[in-house]
Amino acid sequence: MKNKPYSNEIAGLNPDRDWHRIAFLLTFHCFPWDMEKALEFALFRTFGIPAISRVLAGTGEFTQRTRKRYDDTELILYEILENGMDSERGMQAIARMNAMHGRFKISNDAFLYVLSTFVFEPIRWMDRFGWRPFTEEEKQATFINYRELAKRMDIHDVPENLEAFDRFNKDYEQKHFQYDPANYEVGLKTLDLLLGFYLPERLIPPFRPFAITLIDPPLRKAMGFADPPAWLERVVMRGMKTRAKVLRLLPETSSPRLGTTKKRPTYPNGYTIQELGTFPPQKKSQERE
Numbered sequence: 681m682k683n684k685p686y687s688n689e690i691a692g693l694n695p696d697r698d699w700h701r702i703a704f705l706l707t708f709h710c711f712p713w714d715m716e717k718a719l720e721f722a723l724f725r726t727f728g729i730p731a732i733s734r735v736l737a738g739t740g741e742f743t744q745r746t747r748k749r750y751d752d753t754e755l756i757l758y759e760i761l762e763n764g765m766d767s768e769r770g771m772q773a774i775a776r777m778n779a780m781h782g783r784f785k786i787s788n789d790a791f792l793y794v795l796s797t798f799v800f801e802p803i804r805w806m807d808r809f810g811w812r813p814f815t816e817e818e819k820q821a822t823f824i825n826y827r828e829l830a831k832r833m834d835i836h837d838v839p840e841n842l843e844a845f846d847r848f849n850k851d852y853e854q855k856h857f858q859y860d861p862a863n864y865e866v867g868l869k870t871l872d873l874l875l876g877f878y879l880p881e882r883l884i885p886p887f888r889p890f891a892i893t894l895i896d897p898p899l900r901k902a903m904g905f906a907d908p909p910a911w912l913e914r915v916v917m918r919g920m921k922t923r924a925k926v927l928r929l930l931p932e933t934s935s936p937r938l939g940t941t942k943k944r945p946t947y948p949n950g951y952t953i954q955e956l957g958t959f960p961p962q963k964k965s966q967e968r969e
Contacts, residue, residue, distance in 0.1 A: 683931040695821035702821035708936035718805035722797035727867045728902035730860035737862040751946040752956040758939030772953040780957045796849040809920045811927035857902040864904040
C-alpha cells in the first residue's frame with residue numbers, strides 16, 4: 681500500500697505495547713471521517729438503553745443543549761486520545777469525565793457497555809463501510825486502549841479479551857434494548873444534530889430515513905424509529921461501498937485531522953477542559969456569580 685504509510689506503520693507495531701499510537705493513527709490518519717461517524721453511532725447505541733436515555737433526557741443535556749453536550753463528549757474523548765491518558769491534559773479530561781459521571785448512580789455493567797460500544801462500533805463500521813477492515817492487531821489495540829481507559833475510570837471486571845467483550849456487548853443489548861419515549865426523544869435530537877452538520881434545517885426531516893438506514897434493526901426498534909424503505913437501504917449501502925472503493929485509491933491523511941482543532945460554534949473562542957461537560961446546579965450558580 682504505497683499511498684497508505686500510516687497503515688504500513690501500524691503493521692510494524694505491537695498492539696500490546698503500541699496501543700495508543702495505533703489508536704491515534706487509526707483515528708486521525710487512516711480513517712478520520714469513518715472513525716468520527718463510528719464513534720457517533722457508538723454514542724447513539726447507548727440511547728437504546730432506557731436507563732441511560734432517561735438520565736440524559738432528565739438532565740436536559742441531550743434535549744435542550746444537544747450541540748454543547750455532543751461537543752463536550754467529543755472534546756473530552758479527543759483530549760484523551762490526542763494527548764495520551766497519562767499526559768496532563770489527558771488526566772484533566774479523565775478527571776472531568778469522572779466528576780460528571782460521579783453525580784449519577786450508574787452501574788458498572790452500564791459503564792462497561794458504553795465502553796464496549798467505543799470498541800466494537802469502529803470495528804463493525806469498518807467491516808461495513810471502511811476502505812478496509814481493521815486488522816486483528818488493530819482490533820486488539822482498540823480493545824487495550826479502552827481497557828486502559830477503564831482502569832482510569834475505576835471500571836472493573838472488563839472482560840479478559842476481545843471475544844469475551846464482544847459477547848458481553850451483544851448479551852447486554854439483547855437484555856437491555858427496549859423502547860422508551862426517552863430513547864426516541866434523545867435519539868431524534870441527536871440524529872437531527874448529526875444531519876445538521878451537512879444539511880440546512882429545512883432538509884433535515886426528509887433526510888432522516890437516509891441516516892436511519894445506517895442503524896441496525898434492533899436499535900431502530902429500541903429507538904422507536906420506523907424502518908426505511910428497502911430500496912433506500914440499497915441505495916445508501918451502494919453509495920457507501922462506492923465511497924470505500926474510491927478511498928482505497930486515495931492517500932491517507934498526511935496531517936492528523938485532530939478533533940480538538942475543529943471549529944465548534946459552542947466554543948467560538950476556544951475552551952478549557954475544566955468547563956467541558958455538566959455540573960451540579962449549585963456549581964452553575966456559583967460560576968454565574
